[in-house]
Amino acid sequence: MNSVNRRNFLRLAGAGAAAAAVSPVLKAAAPPLAGDRQQSDKPETNIKDALKVPRSAKSLPGLYPGAVVIARDSRAVQENVINEQIAYDMVARSMLALTGAGKLKKAWRKFVSPGDRIGLKVNPVAGKSLTTSHEVVKAVIKQLEESGIKRSQITIWDRREFELTDAGFTAENYPGINIVGTEKMDKNGLYYDSDGLLYGEKMIDKEWYYWADVEGQYDEYTMPYMINGGKYSYFTRIVTKDLDKIINIPILKNAGNTVTLALKNLAYGVISNTGRLHAQLWSETCAEVCAFAPVRDKVVLNIVDGLKGCFNGGPGANPQFFCNYNVIIAGSDPVAVDRIGYDIVLRKRIEEGLQKEGTPRALEFMLQAERLQLGVADIEKINLKELNIG
Amino acid sequence: MKRKTVLTAMLFIAASVTLPGQGADSFPSINEGELSSGAITGVRQYSDESLYGYIDGGAELYMEYGFDTLSVTDIDIANGAIKLEIYKMSDAAAAFGIFSVLRFKCIAGVEFTKYLCRSDYQIQFCKGPYYVSVVNSNATVDEKSISEEIALTVASKIDAPDITFDNFFSGGVADDAMQSAKLVRGRLGLFSGAYGLYETLEECSGYSALIINLNGTILISILFDSMESLNLFADKEKLDLSLMAGGEKQITASGNTAIMTGEFDMLLQMK
Numbered sequence: 001m002n003s004v005n006r007r008n009f010l011r012l013a014g015a016g017a018a019a020a021a022v023s024p025v026l027k028a029a030a031p032p033l034a035g036d037r038q039q040s041d042k043p044e045t046n047i048k049d050a051l052k053v054p055r056s057a058k059s060l061p062g063l064y065p066g067a068v069v070i071a072r073d074s075r076a077v078q079e080n081v082i083n084e085q086i087a088y089d090m091v092a093r094s095m096l097a098l099t100g101a102g103k104l105k106k107a108w109r110k111f112v113s114p115g116d117r118i119g120l121k122v123n124p125v126a127g128k129s130l131t132t133s134h135e136v137v138k139a140v141i142k143q144l145e146e147s148g149i150k151r152s153q154i155t156i157w158d159r160r161e162f163e164l165t166d167a168g169f170t171a172e173n174y175p176g177i178n179i180v181g182t183e184k185m186d187k188n189g190l191y192y193d194s195d196g197l198l199y200g201e202k203m204i205d206k207e208w209y210y211w212a213d214v215e216g217q218y219d220e221y222t223m224p225y226m227i228n229g230g231k232y233s234y235f236t237r238i239v240t241k242d243l244d245k246i247i248n249i250p251i252l253k254n255a256g257n258t259v260t261l262a263l264k265n266l267a268y269g270v271i272s273n274t275g276r277l278h279a280q281l282w283s284e285t286c287a288e289v290c291a292f293a294p295v296r297d298k299v300v301l302n303i304v305d306g307l308k309g310c311f312n313g314g315p316g317a318n319p320q321f322f323c324n325y326n327v328i329i330a331g332s333d334p335v336a337v338d339r340i341g342y343d344i345v346l347r348k349r350i351e352e353g354l355q356k357e358g359t360p361r362a363l364e365f366m367l368q369a370e371r372l373q374l375g376v377a378d379i380e381k382i383n384l385k386e387l388n389i390g
Numbered sequence: 391m392k393r394k395t396v397l398t399a400m401l402f403i404a405a406s407v408t409l410p411g412q413g414a415d416s417f418p419s420i421n422e423g424e425l426s427s428g429a430i431t432g433v434r435q436y437s438d439e440s441l442y443g444y445i446d447g448g449a450e451l452y453m454e455y456g457f458d459t460l461s462v463t464d465i466d467i468a469n470g471a472i473k474l475e476i477y478k479m480s481d482a483a484a485a486f487g488i489f490s491v492l493r494f495k496c497i498a499g500v501e502f503t504k505y506l507c508r509s510d511y512q513i514q515f516c517k518g519p520y521y522v523s524v525v526n527s528n529a530t531v532d533e534k535s536i537s538e539e540i541a542l543t544v545a546s547k548i549d550a551p552d553i554t555f556d557n558f559f560s561g562g563v564a565d566d567a568m569q570s571a572k573l574v575r576g577r578l579g580l581f582s583g584a585y586g587l588y589e590t591l592e593e594c595s596g597y598s599a600l601i602i603n604l605n606g607t608i609l610i611s612i613l614f615d616s617m618e619s620l621n622l623f624a625d626k627e628k629l630d631l632s633l634m635a636g637g638e639k640q641i642t643a644s645g646n647t648a649i650m651t652g653e654f655d656m657l658l659q660m661k
Contacts, residue, residue: 080528125446127473129511129527160443218439225443255447256581257588268447275442278450312582313492316448319511319525320494355585 043213043280045288047372050210053293055373060296062332063110066376066383068340069097069330073389076307077324087135087307087328090389092143094303094330097385108147111300111332112245118144119155119243119298123250123265124167126317131167132251136305136328140247141177151176157238159183159269160225182236182272183225191224200227204272208235210289216276227272233289234272240294248302248334252309252325254345257355258362260315261341262302262334263369266290287368290334296374302337304329311348323348335366335375336382342366343379418476418520418547420463420540428467428536436460454576455487456480458519467536470527474540477521482553483598487573489516491583492523499538503545504552505568510534513541518550558600558611572601590644590658594623608660611651620654 071090076083092104101107112118120140122132141154154177156169161181164170169179184199185191191198209232216229228234239246250265267289268274277285290296306327313321325344331337346358366377376382422430434444437459441449444460452460456479463474479485489505493514496507506515510529515522524541526533555563555571563571572584575598580588584601587610591599596619599612614620624631627642634640634650642648645661 126448129525221437222440222442225440256578257585260447274446275439278447282447312494314448316445316451317525318492318523320492320507320509320514322511359588 042284045213045281045284046209046211047284047288047291050288050292051372056297058297058300059373060290060299060332060334061336061373061375062300064098064332066333066336066381067098067331067385068333068336068382069094069328069385069387070340070344071097071328071330071387071389072326074326075390076326080308082133082135082307084135084138086390087133088139088142090307090328090387091136091139091303091330093387093389094328095143097387098330098332104143105147108143108149111247112144112147112149114148114150114153116149116244117153117155117242118149119157119238119246121246121248121250121265121269122156122158122164122167122169123253123260123269124158124163124169125160126253126315127163128167129319130251130253130308130310130314130317130322132249132305133307134168134173136303136307137169137249140249140303141174152178154178155180155238155243157181157243159236161185180238180242182238183227185224198224198227200224200272203237204228204234205237205240206234208240208292208294209233210235210271210285210292212277212281212284214276214280216273218275222275226275229273229276233274233277235292235294236270236272239270239298243298246295246299248299250302250304252304252306252327252329252341252345253314254311254321254349255315257359258365259338259342259345261304261338263287263290263338263365263374266295266299266334270295283365283368286365287372287374290369290374291372299334301332302330302334304337304341306341306344309345311345311352312354333375335369335377337375338366338369339363339377339379339382340384416547417459417461417478418522418544419461420465420474420543424539424543425465426536426539427532428465428472430463431466432462432464434462436462451491451578451582452477452479452488454578455484456575457484465536465540467533470530470533472527472533472537472540473523473525474544475523475525476544477523479519479521482516482519482550483573484575485516485519485521486553487575487579487598488521489514490572491574491579502542504565513537515541515545517545517548517552520548520550555600557613558598559602559609563600563602567602567604570603574599574601587660590627590642590646590660591623593626595619597623610658610660612656612658613652614654614656617654620656623656 071094073086073090076086095107099107099110124131156177156179158164158181160183162185164179164181182200182203211232215231218226218229248262248266250261253260263286267286306325306329309325310321311323329337329341349355370377436444458478458480461476465472493507499508503515503517511526513524522544524537526537574580574584596615597612599610601610629640639649647659649657651657
């Protein structure tokens with residue numbers, strides 16, 4: 001044992017002796033950006049194969065690269081209740097500002113047409129206390145209907161059907177709207193059919209996959225949430241087969257020191273076998289999965305529900321960190337939308353004393369997405385329109 | 391037989407809920423008969439990686455600390471709902487660690503256990519290897535009252551001594567310093583509750599670090615679990631472990647003061 005133990009050290013520290021010995025500050029160098037595989041030991045993925053599929057005019061970042069609208073209204077949430085009319089107005093004003101259209105119908109019709117099968121990608125994973133709100137989803141549906149889209153053409157979807165149900169995305173609350181998830185259970189609470197096959201397995205499309213050199217290994221209790229193990233993550237048929245256009249509606253949340261917004265909501269929402277991807281390839285997954293054609297060419301709009309949200313403890317629901325941001329963020333460019341959303345969450349974290357400044361690492365996935373031509377991550381190049389409604 | 395429970399098989403309505411292993415090594419739970427009002431509508435349990443099935447990416451934080459089993463109980467009450475989450479962590483330090491980074495702006499109340507935090511919508515506490523969260527939906531007086539009742543009942547069923555921190559600081563740490571202490575074991579803990587130390591510990595793994603504020607001085611006691619982990623930290627911080635083993639105090643590359651306090655243990659005073 002050393003001659004100086006903890007107790008002695010504490011005494012020294014208390015007397016300020018140790019403090020006096022502190023050397024000049026050595027500023028830590030900015031860390032290399034993950035995803036630049038020439039500078040890192042990140043596992044390989046099949047992103048190069050994804051990029052071989054030619055881009056089209058419909059590919060992300062869509063109609064308005066680098067353009068983002070923030071609508072603010074401090075009256076949006078009162079006593080923890082969202083005002084449905086204000087939510088509707090915030091979405092509507094955002095759409096008009098984003099498109100420059102004079103009428104709401106024209107604004108929406110820039111993105112969708114009556115013949116389209118349209119998916120609304122929500123985020124109910126944290127449960128009903130921290131889900132994409134019904135007020136915003138209903139506002140979007142109402143405006144789609146007002147733009148000539150039939151309810152039968154609209155699907156609310158996410159990865160886990162039972163989480164949709166728990167959060168209130170049910171046929172009862174959304175009559176005429178399709179509601180579907182990739183991972184399913186039956187009325188008896190079972191994940192397997194009578195042949196012993198996972199219901200979720202029928203929902204994946206093995207022609208489309210994100211391969212990464214990380215093995216997913218799950219026990220029998222985890223498998224229903226992952227559908228498959230191994231090195232392949234398959235895309236859901238909801239995206240590859242069942243939808244023509246996707247409107248992405250995440251909720252404004254932190255994920256550690258960064259955010260889980262448009263890109264994360266898409267990336268981790270469209271593939272199986274995600275458990276293996278969190279630890280080593282979180283940023284890569286957020287960016288690269290969105291570069292696969294079924295996502296890249298079908299997502300037309302991102303509307304971040306920032307009426308309620310959280311600034312810490314995310315992506316899970318920890319009420320002590322909930323807050324009312326009272327904002328809607330809209331854009332066709334998911335990278336630019338995420339970059340603006342990140343600043344909002346960061347400001348709140350600084351305000352609450354959780355950190356003093358941002359860090360380059362928090363922007364990694366956005367920078368990677370920018371390199372994949374999915375949008376604009378450079379804050380200086382983003383055309384931000386701010387609407388202060390009330 | 392594995393101590394794991396099929397999640398959906400446990401979805402039921404019952405007057406009394408008994409979780410696996412109840413007995414000498416019992417998993418704490420609440421029975422409907424113990425509620426003054428409300429009804430248990432479902433109990434689910436998640437073990438190991440099946441936690442992804444409950445909170446997806448949020449599971450990573452718990453796994454970083456060392457996660458064993460989660461029991462979730464849904465309780466319906468008049469005009470509201472309460473969710474009871476009981477996380478059994480790998481050890482008491484892991485439970486305290488989760489508690490320490492998730493507590494925030496605690497408000498006063500009856501202190502039925504040592505490490506306890508209330509906010510309008512939540513009661514959190516840790517006791518033994520358990521981290522417990524009781525969340526209500528509307529913060530009404532009734533909901534808060536029933537939440538207190540539930541938390542108190544669960545705490546009374548956990549037969550574990552209060553965690554001590556003698557292995558981090560010989561002689562322990564004063565209670566008031568522990569009220570703001572953070573215990574981290576990796577990057578996600580740093581992000582959640584000790585962001586200022588991110589640069590110091592970001593590249594480290596295989597450690598437990600207790601961070602305390604002692605009269606304005608930030609002290610970190612780091613227990614590395616292997617020489618490899620210690621060497622990684624020492625290399626990054628340009629520390630000469632052979633000199634430190636003789637009791638020499640050194641300044642880290644980040645400008646903090648460091649001293650060895652055990653074979654794999656180090657104490658830092660932040661600049």
